[in-house]
Amino acid sequence: MKNIILEANNIKKCYDKEHVLNIENIKIYEAAFNFLIGPNGSGKTTLLNILSMVDTDFKGDIIYRGQKVKKDKVDALKLRRKFSVIWQNPYLFKGTIAHNIGLPLKLRQVKTKEIEKKVKNIAKELEISHLLKKSHNELSGGERQKASIARALITNPEILFIDEPNNSLDYESAKYFNNLFSKLIDEGITILLITHDLYQIEHYADYITLLDKGKVSKTGLYEEMDI
Amino acid sequence: MDYILSALKDAINLILTLDPEVSNVVGTSLKLSLTSTFLAALFGIPLGIIVSKIDFKGKYFLNTVLNTLLSLPTVVLGLFVYSIISRRGVLGEWGLLFTIRGIIIGQVLLIIPIVVALVRNAIHDIDEKMYKTAMSLGATDSQKFWLLISEARYGIIGALITSFGRVIGEVGVSMMIGGNIKGFTRTITTAIAMETNKGRFGFALALGIILLSISFIINFILYFFQSGESK
Numbered sequence: 001m002k003n004i005i006l007e008a009n010n011i012k013k014c015y016d017k018e019h020v021l022n023i024e025n026i027k028i029y030e031a032a033f034n035f036l037i038g039p040n041g042s043g044k045t046t047l048l049n050i051l052s053m054v055d056t057d058f059k060g061d062i063i064y065r066g067q068k069v070k071k072d073k074v075d076a077l078k079l080r081r082k083f084s085v086i087w088q089n090p091y092l093f094k095g096t097i098a099h100n101i102g103l104p105l106k107l108r109q110v111k112t113k114e115i116e117k118k119v120k121n122i123a124k125e126l127e128i129s130h131l132l133k134k135s136h137n138e139l140s141g142g143e144r145q146k147a148s149i150a151r152a153l154i155t156n157p158e159i160l161f162i163d164e165p166n167n168s169l170d171y172e173s174a175k176y177f178n179n180l181f182s183k184l185i186d187e188g189i190t191i192l193l194i195t196h197d198l199y200q201i202e203h204y205a206d207y208i209t210l211l212d213k214g215k216v217s218k219t220g221l222y223e224e225m226d227i
Numbered sequence: 228m229d230y231i232l233s234a235l236k237d238a239i240n241l242i243l244t245l246d247p248e249v250s251n252v253v254g255t256s257l258k259l260s261l262t263s264t265f266l267a268a269l270f271g272i273p274l275g276i277i278v279s280k281i282d283f284k285g286k287y288f289l290n291t292v293l294n295t296l297l298s299l300p301t302v303v304l305g306l307f308v309y310s311i312i313s314r315r316g317v318l319g320e321w322g323l324l325f326t327i328r329g330i331i332i333g334q335v336l337l338i339i340p341i342v343v344a345l346v347r348n349a350i351h352d353i354d355e356k357m358y359k360t361a362m363s364l365g366a367t368d369s370q371k372f373w374l375l376i377s378e379a380r381y382g383i384i385g386a387l388i389t390s391f392g393r394v395i396g397e398v399g400v401s402m403m404i405g406g407n408i409k410g411f412t413r414t415i416t417t418a419i420a421m422e423t424n425k426g427r428f429g430f431a432l433a434l435g436i437i438l439l440s441i442s443f444i445i446n447f448i449l450y451f452f453q454s455g456e457s458k
């Protein structure tokens with residue numbers, strides 16, 4: 001069993017007085033491929049927003065490396081800066097792809113020259129150097145997703161949250177990124193991935209949490225689970 | 228036909244020789260319009276953001292009022308401001324009637340609804356995903372605000388250019404509040420109206436050509452920014 005990097009207890013989230021999430025406990029294991037699965041509307045993305053501290057309007061506790069996290073702006077921001085999120089339909093800011101990829105570093109006040117160097121390196125690594133000078137709206141769905149993956153990885157996050165990344169990727173790109181994510185886990189990065197892709201689950205999952213109607217219905221090591 | 232050609236010849240001559248009277252009128256108009264647009268931006272941009280992003284009681288009503296004010300006739304606004312700043316008005320003691328400051332007040336009131344409404348639309352058009360993405364990238368609250376402004380920049384610049392275009396071409400406020408005083412509050416539009424009545428067609432035509440050129444330049448810049456929106 002690997003170490004727990006992130007844990008959430010008694011998470012409750014309401015929309016219009018209706019509980020959409022009621023999670024007693026969920027654990028995210030360090031340097032592992034954690035999968036979050038479940039039917040549409042089961043609360044997967046809502047939970048991802050909470051765990052990544054993008055949404056702090058919820059009841060319950062988030063524990064990061066054994067420490068309870070305060071939900072105030074300072075602590076939430078500190079934690080968010082340790083994480084990265086790859087969204088299902090990524091939003092790219094107006095400007096070039098190089099600007100978009102370097103933006104998280106710019107927000108952390110990294111020097112321009114260093115940003116340029118890191119952008120070039122990550123683009124080369126992900127084989128998207130040819131996209132750097134393109135404008136944000138000149139890209140195909142798959143290319144947008146690749147750019148957003150580069151943007152998420154440029155900060156070397158401790159936890160990478162990924163919301164159904166393969167929807168806009170072709171087979172070859174999806175395979176490439178699955179392998180890349182595995183490599184990142186070997187390097188010590190933790191991944192929480194939402195997916196409906198059975199192939200991905202079968203080949204890559206270390207831990208699985210199954211959500212149903214806003215509650216955890218099953219959780220544990222993939223090998224020990226009967227799904 | 229000779230009469231039109233003669234007026235056109237006079238007009239071109241006045242423009243090319245940089246006639247002092249024409250230059251003075253154009254200078255006054257540009258100074259007034261730029262100042263009014265700047266002041267309207269100062270109040271209108273924050274208001275537009277507030278109206279777009281913050282929910283409050285009466286927001287629906289305010290938006291309806293704003294949309295109505297977009298097509299406010301300038302003479303009606305002129306009449307309203309006149310009633311306030313004329314000697315018997317609430318601000319009569321301030322001596323604003325027939326002054327540059329008086330015209331600026333009227334023009335700012337004229338274009339603030341335009342700035343607010345267009346900035347509101349520009350901010351409103353931004354995808355909700357932007358906020359979530361900015362947060363996940365590690366933006367602070369102030370960085371999120373600047374990212375929002377940056378994403379809406381073409382819309383905001385467009386709002387200011389549209390306002391400038393509206394204000395430089397208006398005649399009601401300038402005429403009623405400014406009084407069309409030569410060398411002081413005479414603008415391009417009030418001068419055109421008066422000089423045409425006096426029969427100085429060449430002079431009026433010269434100003435007309437300049438106003439049309441300014442309008443063309445404004446629209447050219449506006450188109451540039453609007454096409455930038457899609458890049």
